[in-house]
Amino acid sequence: MSTQTVTQTATADTAERVTAPVLPADDRAGDGYDWMDTLDGTAWSVLPNWGSEGWDAGCWPYIIFAVARSRDVSGELFGYGTCVEGDTSTCWFRSQGACFEAITAEVFLHWASGRSDGPDSLPATAAELPDQDRRPYPGWTS
Template sequence: MSTTTMSHSLTADTAEAVTAPVLPADTTAGDGYDWMDTLEGTAWSVLPNWGSEGWDAGSWPYIILAVARTRDGNGELFGYGTYVEGDTSTYWFRSQDACFKAISAEVFFHWTSGQSDGPDNLPATAAGLPAKDRKPNPGWTD
């Protein structure tokens, strides 16, 4: 059974209005682990790691990334969302490459701030990461 709720949004890369699955808000009395349970039956799934070596994509239970992929009348949509200590945000993209670029910037921020484990010797910017570290871990399927 799907409990997907749709919302109106603008894509971050093309600025077009789309209707896409909403990332559930934190309505639990628990922590991020409890919030992850609310993704069950929705279009969203948790993204545990990122890059060639599968470094942390967040810092559970405080920082959690989730991803979704859907289709509308104009083609595919790629989304990522964040849960940060109970606050959620959602971003949609028409292009998977643009979505991966945004996720890379998000995880890079958490790696450089020491909030999650990432590669050693990080470059100055997320764009400076090797291409193999600006996409999902090869063991993760989307």
């Protein structure tokens, strides 16, 4: 597992070069539940639910979403990452709204494919979801 705690990256919404917390890599020694344990003590926390009803944001232990907030000299940074069957990826945004849109788009793909439990009646695209389903579940407290 990587011991690096920050990295240089570019924000997805503004293309700024920023230094942001690294999402821990999967060490492939366990399953997704073990990977979630690697988030303890980092800037990252697991995002279990999404939308107004708290539908699944992933499909544990195969698809796991994580989120982080950070700050640099220019202001706040909002990140989300995924661990999908051991492969991790991260995106950082200057705008929380842009981050929420990106999470919504990825969560929607998992709902539409049937890999995650989502709303019973999905629109054709993530952009057509109602506003209340394009942000974190209100009961989520991290």
